Amino acid sequence: MTTPHHNTNDPVDLALVDNAVHRAEGLAVADPSSRLADAVAVELAIYLAALITPAEYHLNRMPGRSPAEQRARDVLADSIRHARSVQHDQQTGAFTNPTARLYLLAGACRLLKNAMVPSW
Numbered sequence: 761m762t763t764p765h766h767n768t769n770d771p772v773d774l775a776l777v778d779n780a781v782h783r784a785e786g787l788a789v790a791d792p793s794s795r796l797a798d799a800v801a802v803e804l805a806i807y808l809a810a811l812i813t814p815a816e817y818h819l820n821r822m823p824g825r826s827p828a829e830q831r832a833r834d835v836l837a838d839s840i841r842h843a844r845s846v847q848h849d850q851q852t853g854a855f856t857n858p859t860a861r862l863y864l865l866a867g868a869c870r871l872l873k874n875a876m877v878p879s880w
Contacts, residue, residue, distance in 0.1 A: 792858035804865035811872035
């Protein structure tokens with residue numbers, strides 16, 4: 761398996777993010793301490809870093825006039841904060857549970873990926 765080296769100027773391929781999320785969830789159950797799980801965690805960390813900037817851009821362009829629009833902004837802002845926290849923990853090696861590491865990275869990627877896809 762190759763690890764993606766994402767150029768931050770290029771858009772993130774959301775299908776690749778989905779694929780990595782599904783592999784992480786499977787490995788979290790089957791073999792969270794394996795080398796493959798470590799490689800998938802690194803892959804997710806790269807995608808997570810690449811998703812944060814577009815999510816912040818999207819947040820800054822979202823209207824917030826109505827209560828529903830403001831709620832959507834709040835949810836995205838919380839998702840970005842969560843993703844930054846997970847990213848920090850991955851970078852500092854704070855994860856002591858390999859299963860939790862995979863689930864947290866996968867979940868943060870999924871949250872930001874879903875924020876980038878229009879729901880209408």
